[in-house]
Amino acid sequence: PPRLLQFKLVLLGESAVGKSSLVLRFVKDQFDDYRESTIGAAFLTQTVSLDESTTVKFEIWDTAGQERYKSLAPMYYRNANCAVVVYDITQPSSLEKAKAWIRELQRQADPNIIIALAGNKADLASRRAVPSEEAQAYASEENLLFLETSAKDNANVSELFTMIARKLPLE
Numbered sequence: 425p426p427r428l429l430q431f432k433l434v435l436l437g438e439s440a441v442g443k444s445s446l447v448l449r450f451v452k453d454q455f456d457d458y459r460e461s462t463i464g465a466a467f468l469t470q471t472v473s474l475d476e477s478t479t480v481k482f483e484i485w486d487t488a489g490q491e492r493y494k495s496l497a498p499m500y501y502r503n504a505n506c507a508v509v510v511y512d513i514t515q516p517s518s519l520e521k522a523k524a525w526i527r528e529l530q531r532q533a534d535p536n537i538i539i540a541l542a543g544n545k546a547d548l549a550s551r552r553a554v555p556s557e558e559a560q561a562y563a564s565e566e567n568l569l570f571l572e573t574s575a576k577d578n579a580n581v582s583e584l585f586t587m588i589a590r591k592l593p594l595e
């Protein structure tokens with residue numbers, strides 16, 4: 425049987441960018457147009473099979489983006505192995521918020537944390553307000569993984585988590 429390696433993953437980002445929707449798509453392959461917002465944080469797990477000898481199990485903490493829960497975030501990222509910081513490609517302010525989360529992670533989280541930036545709602549192409557190239561350039565500068573995703577259309581969701589799994593220390 426393959427070995428099972430477990431890692432803690434935290435989702436961060438402004439409210440309504442689609443953090444819970446990305447997790448719901450990844451874990452249950454579902455999407456809701458009317459998701460209730462997360463209170464505090466939700467915990468889910470999902471495995472990714474990398475090859476016949478290795479399965480990665482993600483223990484996922486989906487945090488609430490609201491300002492009033494901000495003080496709880498360090499509890500979730502403190503011993504996280506990886507973080508997905510999400511913005512909405514139709515909302516430039518959500519990329520600014522993502523950058524603030526990334527700075528906080530770079531200062532306060534484990535120095536080996538793997539950080540992925542996800543530009544979600546890529547299906548809303550006609551309302552795009554953040555060029556891919558701009559986010560990609562920022563991600564490259566900061567050494568982050570980067571993908572644009574759509575929880576709604578199931579675009580790049582499993583790819584995002586697999587890309588992270590491949591960067592983890594698989595000893």
Ligand code: GDP
Pocket residue numbers: 437438439440441442443444445446456457458459460461462489544545546547548573574575576577
């Ligand atoms: P969270 O607050 O970051 O957890 O965001 P939610 O997952 O609750 O999603 C907020 C809203 O955006 C909901 O109405 C979702 O249906 C919608 N949403 C989430 N992901 C996508 C996506 O990829 N495309 C589109 N069009 N809507 C999305």
Ligand code: MG
Pocket residue numbers: 443444445461462486487488489
């Ligand atoms: Mg949520």
